């Protein structure tokens with residue numbers, strides 16, 4: 080190979096690496112990706128914006144699924160504006176965590192109707208969305224609630240919204256756009272990361288696994304799965320999560336049965352085989368271990 084070619088190749092590789100670094104250090108923003116005609120996945124880049132969102136636009140109106148942390152309202156609005164100048168008609172909350180419903184109040188002030196499982200409204204009525212955990216923030220409340228399931232027939236899509244019991248919380252909704260073969264899982268899936276199971280707010284290990292199995296049964300090789308956190312997923316990614324959770328459950332169940340305490344189990348680091356692939360900043364391998372121990376008690 081001629082030297083000049085080598086230099087050209089090296090320069091290309093170097094430039095490519097530089098752009099990767101630039102990408103990593105770029106400012107916080109919401110990226111919009113069209114996953115089907117007029118259906119968009121919205122996700123944070125350059126840092127943590129909140130959970131993954133989805134937007135449906137069309138002649139019948141605009142539907143937004145989840146609305147990020149309140150601190151990122153302007154970033155979210157910029158992303159929405161890049162695909163539509165129409166207001167949000169319906170805002171679906173997948174669950175009550177602040178990184179998914181942080182801008183409820185802002186959108187409801189602009190006329191959006193908030194749709195959610197009834198347990199989210201119950202929690203918010205007890206003040207779950209306010210900083211002091213007592214004050215009810217009226218504008219953040221869902222005005223349309225459901226207990227099992229409901230359907231939207233808008234913009235040419237059949238959007239089936241259904242509750243999965245005691246999974247990530249006690250108020251989770253999964254959204255299946257049947258004709259487009261797209262599923263938004265809310266936080267019943269963290270793609271490639273140990274999941275957070277909110278045991279204090281009605282989440283459970285078995286419910287979490289069951290929710291993933293329910294979603295798996297709705298999926299085929301072409302299904303686009305938008306997880307609550309992490310990159311867009313497919314059926315294999317979901318299967319990998321179920322396998323990891325079931326194996327993890329089995330490992331910890333045996334240790335509990337042998338009489339070991341939570342701290343003793345943590346010391347044994349029994350989930351070390353999953354560390355490299357699944358550990359991350361919020362749910363570390365140790366926190367995952369404790370969460371599973373607590374989830375089995």
Ligand SMILES: [Zn+2]
Nearest residue numbers: 174176247266
């Ligand atoms: Zn969550």
